[in-house]
Amino acid sequence: LMYTLITAANSSEAYALKNTLTAADVLLGDYLELPEILIRSGKIIQLPDPADASYAHRMLTLCLDKNIEAIYPLRRHEIDLLLNSRQLLSEYGINIFSE
Numbered sequence: 001l002m003y004t005l006i007t008a009a010n011s012s013e014a015y016a017l018k019n020t021l022t023a024a025d026v027l028l029g030d031y032l033e034l035p036e037i038l039i040r041s042g043k044i045i046q047l048p049d050p051a052d053a054s055y056a057h058r059m060l061t062l063c064l065d066k067n068i069e070a071i072y073p074l075r076r077h078e079i080d081l082l083l084n085s086r087q088l089l090s091e092y093g094i095n096i097f098s099e
Contacts, residue, residue, distance in 0.1 A: 001025055001067060002025065002067050002068070002069040003023075003025045003026070003027050003066060003067055003068045003069065003070075004021060004023045004025065004026045004027070004068070004069070004070040004071075004072065005026075005027050005028075005029055005045075005063070005066075005068045005070065005071045005072070006018055006021075006026060006027070006028050006029070006071075006072045006074065007028075007029055007030060007031075007047060007071070007072065007073045007074050007075060007078050008030060008073075008074035008075050008078075009028035009029055009030035009034065009038075009044050010030050010032055010034065011074060013074055014028055014074055015028075017072060017074070023070075027043065027044070027045055027066065027068065028043065028044045028045075029044060029045040029046065029047040030044070030046070030047055031046070031047040031048060031049045031050060031078075034046060045062070045066065047059070047062065048062065050075075050077045050078050050081050055081055056081060056082070056084070056085035056088060056089075059071075059082065059085070059089075060085075060088060060089060060092065060094070063089070063092070063094050064092060068094065069093055069094055069095065070094070070095045070096075070097060071089075071094065071095070071096050071097070072097050072098070073096065073098055079098045082096045082098075083096060083098065
């Protein structure tokens with residue numbers, strides 16, 4: 001089972017995007033603090049902080065661990081970092097979608 005990840009889970013934009021996707025297996029994630037109950041439910045995951053120097057590699061590891069094949073980053077900093085790492089992620093079959 002492969003998943004699609006939408007970042008900025010604590011934003012209304014993330015939920016609006018989730019409602020437009022046909023993929024049933026959509027995960028929401030955020031690097032900002034999230035309610036523990038949502039993380040335990042498995043539908044929202046804690047993401048690495050983009051300020052971390054190893055952000056791209058930590059995201060790659062997370063994607064491989066969680067079977068994530070597509071990422072919709074919503075925050076500008078995440079978008080920039082992931083687009084810069086697009087080559088690395090694509091080697092593992094992970095696609096980045098951004099405006």
